[in-house]
Amino acid sequence: MKISYNWLQELIPLKHTPHEIAHLLTAAGVAVDEVKSQHTGLHGAKTGEVLSVGPHPEAGKLFICTVDIGLEKLTIVTAAANVMVGQIVPVAIPGTILPDGREIRPADFRGVMSFGMLLSNEELGLDRKVVPSDAKEGIYVLPPTTPVGLDVCEVLGLFDYTLELDLTPNRSDCLGTLGVAHEVAALTGAKLVALPHKELGPTVASSSMLAVEIEQPDLCPGYLALVVEKVAITQSPLWMQNALRNVGIKPINNIVDITNYVMWELGQPLHAFDYAKIVGKTIIVRESLGDERMVTLDGEERQLPSGTLVIADRAGAVAIAGVMGSLASEVSSTTHTVVLESAYFNRSSIRRTARSLGLFTAASLRFDKGVDPMGVLAALSRAAFLIEHLGFGVILGSPAGLLPNIAPCCNISLRVAKANSLLATELTPLQIADLLERLGFAVDIVAEEIDVRVPSRRRDVTEEIDLIEEIGRIYGLHHIPTTPLNGVMSAGRQSDQDELVQRLRGQLLMHGLDEIVTMSFADPAFLARLSIKDDHVWASPLCIQNPLVRERSVMRGTLISGMLEVLEYNQARQFFGMASFEIGRVFLPRPQGEQGQPEERLMVSLGAYGVRRGNWQTPSEILDYFYVKGVVDTLLPTAGAVPSQHHFLHPGRQANIVVGGEVVGFLGEMHPGLGLRERFVVCEIDVGRAFTLASFEPSYQGLAKMLPMERDLAFLVPHHVEAAEVFRVMQEIGRGRIGQIHLFDVYTGLAVPNGMRSMAFRLEINSTMGGNADRETAQLLQEITYGVERACGATLRGSAGS
Amino acid sequence: MRLLGELEVLLAQALEKIHAQRDTLALEQYRVELLGKKGQLTAILRSMGALSPDERPVVGQRANEVRDALTAALGERSLLLGEEELSRRLLLESIDVTMPGKVRYLGHKHPLNRIIEEITNIFLRLGFSVADGPEVETEYYNFEALNVPKDHPARDMQDSFYLTNGLVLRTQTSPVQVRSMEKMSPYCPVRIISPGKVYRRDDDATHSPMFQQVEGLVIDRGINLGHLKATLLFFAREMFGADREIRLRPSYFPFTEPSAEVDVSCGSCKGSGCQVCKHTGWIEILGAGLVHPNVLRQSGYDPEEVSGFAFGMGVERIAMLKYRVEDLRHFFVGDMRFLRQF
Numbered sequence A: 001m002k003i004s005y006n007w008l009q010e011l012i013p014l015k016h017t018p019h020e021i022a023h024l025l026t027a028a029g030v031a032v033d034e035v036k037s038q039h040t041g042l043h044g045a046k047t048g049e050v051l052s053v054g055p056h057p058e059a060g061k062l063f064i065c066t067v068d069i070g071l072e073k074l075t076i077v078t079a080a081a082n083v084m085v086g087q088i089v090p091v092a093i094p095g096t097i098l099p100d101g102r103e104i105r106p107a108d109f110r111g112v113m114s115f116g117m118l119l120s121n122e123e124l125g126l127d128r129k130v131v132p133s134d135a136k137e138g139i140y141v142l143p144p145t146t147p148v149g150l151d152v153c154e155v156l157g158l159f160d161y162t163l164e165l166d167l168t169p170n171r172s173d174c175l176g177t178l179g180v181a182h183e184v185a186a187l188t189g190a191k192l193v194a195l196p197h198k199e200l201g202p203t204v205a206s207s208s209m210l211a212v213e214i215e216q217p218d219l220c221p222g223y224l225a226l227v228v229e230k231v232a233i234t235q236s237p238l239w240m241q242n243a244l245r246n247v248g249i250k251p252i253n254n255i256v257d258i259t260n261y262v263m264w265e266l267g268q269p270l271h272a273f274d275y276a277k278i279v280g281k282t283i284i285v286r287e288s289l290g291d292e293r294m295v296t297l298d299g300e301e302r303q304l305p306s307g308t309l310v311i312a313d314r315a316g317a318v319a320i321a322g323v324m325g326s327l328a329s330e331v332s333s334t335t336h337t338v339v340l341e342s343a344y345f346n347r348s349s350i351r352r353t354a355r356s357l358g359l360f361t362a363a364s365l366r367f368d369k370g371v372d373p374m375g376v377l378a379a380l381s382r383a384a385f386l387i388e389h390l391g392f393g394v395i396l397g398s399p400a401g402l403l404p405n406i407a408p409c410c411n412i413s414l415r416v417a418k419a420n421s422l423l424a425t426e427l428t429p430l431q432i433a434d435l436l437e438r439l440g441f442a443v444d445i446v447a448e449e450i451d452v453r454v455p456s457r458r459r460d461v462t463e464e465i466d467l468i469e470e471i472g473r474i475y476g477l478h479h480i481p482t483t484p485l486n487g488v489m490s491a492g493r494q495s496d497q498d499e500l501v502q503r504l505r506g507q508l509l510m511h512g513l514d515e516i517v518t519m520s521f522a523d524p525a526f527l528a529r530l531s532i533k534d535d536h537v538w539a540s541p542l543c544i545q546n547p548l549v550r551e552r553s554v555m556r557g558t559l560i561s562g563m564l565e566v567l568e569y570n571q572a573r574q575f576f577g578m579a580s581f582e583i584g585r586v587f588l589p590r591p592q593g594e595q596g597q598p599e600e601r602l603m604v605s606l607g608a609y610g611v612r613r614g615n616w617q618t619p620s621e622i623l624d625y626f627y628v629k630g631v632v633d634t635l636l637p638t639a640g641a642v643p644s645q646h647h648f649l650h651p652g653r654q655a656n657i658v659v660g661g662e663v664v665g666f667l668g669e670m671h672p673g674l675g676l677r678e679r680f681v682v683c684e685i686d687v688g689r690a691f692t693l694a695s696f697e698p699s700y701q702g703l704a705k706m707l708p709m710e711r712d713l714a715f716l717v718p719h720h721v722e723a724a725e726v727f728r729v730m731q732e733i734g735r736g737r738i739g740q741i742h743l744f745d746v747y748t749g750l751a752v753p754n755g756m757r758s759m760a761f762r763l764e765i766n767s768t769m770g771g772n773a774d775r776e777t778a779q780l781l782q783e784i785t786y787g788v789e790r791a792c793g794a795t796l797r798g799s800a801g802s
Numbered sequence B: 001m002r003l004l005g006e007l008e009v010l011l012a013q014a015l016e017k018i019h020a021q022r023d024t025l026a027l028e029q030y031r032v033e034l035l036g037k038k039g040q041l042t043a044i045l046r047s048m049g050a051l052s053p054d055e056r057p058v059v060g061q062r063a064n065e066v067r068d069a070l071t072a073a074l075g076e077r078s079l080l081l082g083e084e085e086l087s088r089r090l091l092l093e094s095i096d097v098t099m100p101g102k103v104r105y106l107g108h109k110h111p112l113n114r115i116i117e118e119i120t121n122i123f124l125r126l127g128f129s130v131a132d133g134p135e136v137e138t139e140y141y142n143f144e145a146l147n148v149p150k151d152h153p154a155r156d157m158q159d160s161f162y163l164t165n166g167l168v169l170r171t172q173t174s175p176v177q178v179r180s181m182e183k184m185s186p187y188c189p190v191r192i193i194s195p196g197k198v199y200r201r202d203d204d205a206t207h208s209p210m211f212q213q214v215e216g217l218v219i220d221r222g223i224n225l226g227h228l229k230a231t232l233l234f235f236a237r238e239m240f241g242a243d244r245e246i247r248l249r250p251s252y253f254p255f256t257e258p259s260a261e262v263d264v265s266c267g268s269c270k271g272s273g274c275q276v277c278k279h280t281g282w283i284e285i286l287g288a289g290l291v292h293p294n295v296l297r298q299s300g301y302d303p304e305e306v307s308g309f310a311f312g313m314g315v316e317r318i319a320m321l322k323y324r325v326e327d328l329r330h331f332f333v334g335d336m337r338f339l340r341q342f
């Protein structure tokens, strides 16, 4: 919303600068984003009257003019084809500085000296978007009544500032300059000027010239139509054009400009129809029929969705209610009678219409945010005054239609103590009453309470708490003291899950994995890419009804989709290797037929590819399956890996992660058939099932009396026997007698028979007190050897020990 | 007195030889040669048996003196050679201590989680507990319970992601506050924060369809705007520096009233105006306000008995300010060149 500083001054005379006003408004919650000078940089140009125009003897396209600028007459050569005797035009005289910085000097045009320049809209520095259509080419012709010899900047209203407001949705009252003036009045104590208006006769259902039929009073609680006769369509006065231009509205003609002017002044949209085009001299407010079409003022032909509120005559729709009129009923140069419309529409109805047509106008914005029901008549009276006062037409009859039946004010009882206790203030009833009165609210102090009557223009103030907010706002939030919290002391606590996540994150960071955060959305194509089968838990993700893009149209059922994206992103940028993790929720829909919110399951994903480079002292680390497996082994020392059959993973390089007999996740290399350009290893674990806070707690077992001994055993193990099996056998036999078992070497090749691999284990043997330690150890090793050979089909290759 | 003569010759020669030894090993060999069981001095002493009783004490005394002198000389030389050898060895063993050591790669915590942990810790110190709730919410908790009725513009399809069956991706973490209030009412005080992911239908350099928020809520008897101001000032100073100030500008949110935007004074220019603060001296970081009586009522508290305040901040925005990140989208792409700077 743009506000003109000069316009504001018309409504409330102020000593404050535009920037001071901007600060006051911003501090009170009517945020001013920008204060912009309207001055274009033009200095010294004067208004002048073209006294004569003649051809240049040497150049066919040039004209020699005599221009009266008040104190002198200048000879000026121009190329503008629209120059005519009698025009009042902006003249750059010698010494004038143009917006682009050029200084005008007398110049020789093929033997004729020119003492200045006639200015076009561009040379004036005006924004093309807001100059009248007929002023876009050639010299910018000013209204014929403009005096000569005046400063052009003054005449064009360039000594003005525009305040760009960023309004919160509740402050629709500030969508008119008067609303902002009320706000300024409250903040400065300045008094508003009473705006002249025409007293209109009592509203009638139908006048002799026009009938109004409202078929949908719920969607249109108020509608006034006023006939203006003896209209002559012309330009609006320059002061009005300037005001409109400075708030970004293009002047069109006197009638349309007045409707826009009043809208910007009071916040109430008005519309003007050509009375001659209203068939049957009847205005009908109704919902559109199934197949109605209309060419709107912007020249677009539109299909009106059925149920759209329209303004119609006997022949059909003449306007989309509250949004835009039709081209056919537009006020034009031949119009001699006008119907002015001022209405009060249902907000949601207008919002729906604007949205469904994608047509957002200054009017639809105001109806959507909410207009003042009292403004319907006020705006019509104001427009009627301007039309008659400026001599553009006469109003003989009364408005026809229906006034909105809405109370002009809202009565609220305010407790002074309540206000003070919430605002942390100690304001007296008188002080509070004063603050509210400055806002234009009527107040009665009744002991410790104040009865407040809030005018209908402040539709956002309906309850005591709204008044308390107003008091705080106008009193100034910077006056509120700071008071430390007191009361019961309580320690802040995190949930166990939060704590778990922090521990987990810390561990993963220590392992050298970088943390990523990816979008919770997924691309449904991801599932197809991985050929996820219909019965898979990921197969039917939660769908978003109104996604922004197809690639983010479902909620992720796994973190792997995001992880793969990140791996591919970095791989595509020639990143030689990475390992990362994400902790986040996946979304699993309820089973068919079950109501309620989906399950949100906290997962951790790991992903890796390539190589982590070392240095002269540190070997490079290959970030492969066993890298990720190692991280999992450390995080979940009690978990087992069981070969699995996820078909998006390499069939020979994947496993389920099992804790206490329950599958809590999986890990593996992505299937080479998926066309990925690297060996990506991924892993996903259900945090809640796999980890508990206790698993991060140390458990102290005491110190053994004797140092453990170490013994090595090397076996030839058949390929098909999993390492986990060998470990299991050794652990079972050695339970209580051995501690850690390390697989320190695996070897195939020379001296190892086909189909076998050599596995060398280092066993930590708990020493026992007593004399026969050596014999007991030998006995244990023999038992283990025998067990492994029998259970795994292995053969002992050698043993050693210290 | 031939033996005495031999002793003198031995002493003179031996001293010379001791000094001529160049390393401790050779010196030790020489010591054995001189004083060992088969050594030269031992040989002389053995031949003393042939001396007359008068000569024996004289020669014996001199022999002891010679042995002591040689032992002392040997010791001295040994010490010297030992020192020399040590310093030679140390010189030989010296390394280029500036060479890079064995590297251990440590992962980088995501900047957004860094910020969330920082914010959480500040409020934990103030006695706030952390509450959590679903990201897929019912329309009731995301809207109605927060004083956003059915026809409110904020419920527009343009702004929220809708799922089926009246479910919506939460547009703020405030539903967590409502759920917590429902659980706790009428107990006081309530002091919680709720960090988490939220979703809105926006996507550009300053808006992401998914972003993270931390919201806070306090409910107690007698809570007022002054408490809100004090709490947020404490937070701003902990988070951004002890010299910061805050400013409240009235604003509008459906679930608080009075509502305010909260600005923190700019740290780059100390309030005088710069590019970071768009020449205002202030940076907007929070929305806040007193909990709307309707929200209190809806959650089981009596607004005549208790009052409360709530606030919310965007984690990305704070991270962008703190680390001067220019594009919001960096946070979610997972570019290692970006993440490894944190």
Ligand SMILES: [Zn+2]
Pocket: B266, B267, B268, B269, B270, B271, B272, B273, B274, B275, B276, B277, B278, B279, B280, B281, B282
């Ligand atoms: Zn600054």
